[in-house]
Amino acid sequence: MKRYAPVLLLAAVVVAVQLLLGAVKSEFLLTQLTMSAYYTLVALGLCLLMGYAGQVSLGHAGFFAIGGYTTAVLSTAAAAAFSFAPWLSLPAAVAATAVVAFVIGVPVLRLRGHYLAMATLAFGFIVSRVILGTALFGQADGISDVPGIRLFAGLVLTGKRNLRVQNYYIAWTLVTVGLLFAVNLIGSRVGRALRAIHGNEEAAAAMGIDVGRYKLAVFVLSAVYAGVGGACLVHFNAGIGPGEAGVMKSVRYVALVAAGGMGSPGGTVAVSAVLTFLSLRGAFGLYDDAVFGALLVGIMLFAPDGLFGLVPALRGRR
């Protein structure tokens, strides 16, 4: 099946990179690669929403932060006050993200185009300011000393150096499974319905597609991807700060999806993995946000089909 090629390629690259870094004794790089995987999950979810259903979100950092802060609070303050199995905070974080996405999505998805972009942008601002203003969320300091979470079969979600390899695999397995789900969905009746909505909402409705319900469902799904990324990264980093909810982060996710080719989950994963990794390594220095902003402008102007779209375009011109 040709459409599964990106999934298989990703799995192969993930293993190859780990083996290569092990061979050249550079396993410290796995840390940023693991973090990059969790940010890539956000971009992947956004790709379903933007690339297929054609709905913009400039608030995805908000969903990432909701997932992250929920599990952070549950694993620290709440864990000290109540007793429950620590792993429960992960599904709780994802559920919280989904509920917020649902509640926000119902009114906001009535809007289209620029208005939807503005409303989601405002949502991102709200999340960011609520975090900065709430003592429970540590305000500007964020939440630190978040413990690792024991999963199953000896796997622990943590940033501890001796568990670096397994955490790299946990993170990239999640991305691979997320990509597999995305590819499945796109190739199904639901994927066709989403693309139809992107193409023409009136015609989609006339074909029997409940446009409002489909938009809401893909919005929630997309937020869940972000929530999973946020929740896992918090345990890997042992903390989270308000910067994760920043509007520039949301712009960055949009830039990654656009650079990946909008309707290309494989492209989004590839671009996001590389650029996020470089950003985390400090390759863009003080110009980090500027690089992603410039990327977005550049893509919109010169490569509406994404970075990979440039290659055949160049060939075509000759």
Next chain:
Amino acid sequence: MSGALLEVQGLHHWFGGLHVINDVSFACRPGIVKGIIGPNGAGKTTLFNIVAGAFAPFSGWITFDGRGLTGLPPHQVAACGISRTFQATRLFPRMTVLENVMVGMHARARHGFLAGLAGPLFTRREEARVREACRNVLDLLGIGDLAGRGAGDLPFGRQRVVELARALAAQPKLLLLDEPACGLNPRETEEMSALISSIRARGATVLVVEHDMSLVMGICDEVLVLSSGRMIAEGTPREIQGNAEVVSVYLGADDA
């Protein structure tokens, strides 16, 4: 009950202060092709949009196949067995012809988000059924060779036929065609007439809004004439052609 498939009673609609649909009532028996004609601005497309659920009427009611349809949103109207085409063709331009037609079968398939995420193991059988049915529709309309082409890349005349295929894919009980010959050249119009006749021969019921008199007179069993939102005549094409009011209002206005 008159045995009508579609029944419209006392429909009224306003756009601002404009009374665009003024007390329109008609019935559509199963198995016929019914035409709605009238000069520009007569309210034909508005009437169509109300039946298709795109607008809720200010007053009046619509029943279809024994069910109340009044005020239902378009996707529920579609699920009741009514398919439509649009005056300005509205294909999904970035999808292939086959995919467009498969979207047309949306209401005839079931699987949702969870099965979609879980993958082909859960969706393969249904997808195979949908794909085959849609290929058959394409073959039926003689455009099987276009299946893999991007819908947006096709010439306009072909897009029209694809839109017809997309509407037929749902195996509708009633087909609403909004000016199917609009923008087609005479040869393409003739082809479109033949296609509609062949669809009708297979037992479909068709309601068609049209400007092109040759198409209307050639394929319709009954014709309804609207002018300024009012019904001014209803009957067979022959009766309509001989109706003095129709000739003055419609044909006169059209020639001007």
